[in-house]
Amino acid sequence: MHTGVTHTFNFLAPYVEEEDSEMQELTQKQAYLKERLEAAATHLRLTHNISIPNYTCSRNDRITGEKALGGTFILIENNMPHFPLPKPALQHIEATILVLTPSNLNPTSIISVYVLPSSDERLFTLDFIHLLQTNINCVHFGDLNATHNEWNFSINSTHGKQLKTFADLLVLNIAYPDTPTGFGFTSPNTLDIAIINKFHFPYTIDSIPEISSDHNSVFLNLSTPLFTVIILEQLSPVGQL
Numbered sequence: 001m002h003t004g005v006t007h008t009f010n011f012l013a014p015y016v017e018e019e020d021s022e023m024q025e026l027t028q029k030q031a032y033l034k035e036r037l038e039a040a041a042t043h044l045r046l047t048h049n050i051s052i053p054n055y056t057c058s059r060n061d062r063i064t065g066e067k068a069l070g071g072t073f074i075l076i077e078n079n080m081p082h083f084p085l086p087k088p089a090l091q092h093i094e095a096t097i098l099v100l101t102p103s104n105l106n107p108t109s110i111i112s113v114y115v116l117p118s119s120d121e122r123l124f125t126l127d128f129i130h131l132l133q134t135n136i137n138c139v140h141f142g143d144l145n146a147t148h149n150e151w152n153f154s155i156n157s158t159h160g161k162q163l164k165t166f167a168d169l170l171v172l173n174i175a176y177p178d179t180p181t182g183f184g185f186t187s188p189n190t191l192d193i194a195i196i197n198k199f200h201f202p203y204t205i206d207s208i209p210e211i212s213s214d215h216n217s218v219f220l221n222l223s224t225p226l227f228t229v230i231i232l233e234q235l236s237p238v239g240q241l
Helices: 020-031 125-132 158-170
Strands: 037-041 055-062 069-077 082-085 093-100 108-115 137-143 173-175 192-197 203-208 217-224 227-233
Touching: 055 093, 069 093, 069 108, 093 125, 108 125, 125 137, 125 158, 137 217, 158 173, 192 203, 192 217
Parallel strands: 108 137
Antiparallel strands: 037 069, 055 069, 082 093, 093 108, 137 192, 173 192, 203 217, 217 227
C-alpha cells in the first residue's frame, strides 16, 4: 500500500509498421493516458511524427535504407520533472535516455533499450557499462534478445549467459514477468525484461496481451512511499529487427 502523494508513469513501446493504421492505433492508445511517462522501442521512420498533447518525445531512430528497423523512443508528460540525456557512443545497443528528477528521490535514468540479435554475444554488455554510468539509479527496459532459465526460458542463449554473468558481477537486478513476453516462430520466450541498478524499492512486472504484435505488453511497476513508476513496454514482432 502506497502512502502520501503518488505519481504514476507509464512506458509504452508499441510496434509501429509503415501503414498509417498502425500509427493511428498508437496515437489512439496513447491519447487517453494521463499523468504518465511512456517509453518505447519501435520501427519508426524520420517521416513518422509523434505528436500527443502535453507530451514530449525523445527518440533515436535507426537510419538504415528504405525499411524502418529498430530504434527507441520515450514519451513523457510535460509536467513530469525530467531532462533528456544524449546517449553515449554505443556499438551493440540502441537506446534513448531520460533522467527523472523528482524532488523526493535521487535522479534516476530511465533507458529504453533494444539489443540487436546480431550484436556481439560477448561484448554487448560493454554498452550497458556506458549506460550505467549515466546515473547511480538506472532502469533499463526493453527487448534484450537474451534468453535464460533465470527469467523463464528453457534455453540459455549465449546472450543470456553473458547477461546473467554481467548482472551477477555488478549486482544488478533483472526483473521479468512470470509468463512469456514473446510468441514468435519458436516456443514462447521472455525477451522483454528490465535491468535495475540501485533502485531498492518494491516492484511488480507482468506480461499482458495488448496491441497487435508478437510481443505482449509488459508492465513494470516500481514503487516508493511517495513515488510510483509504472512501465508499459511492448516490442516489435519476433524475427523483425
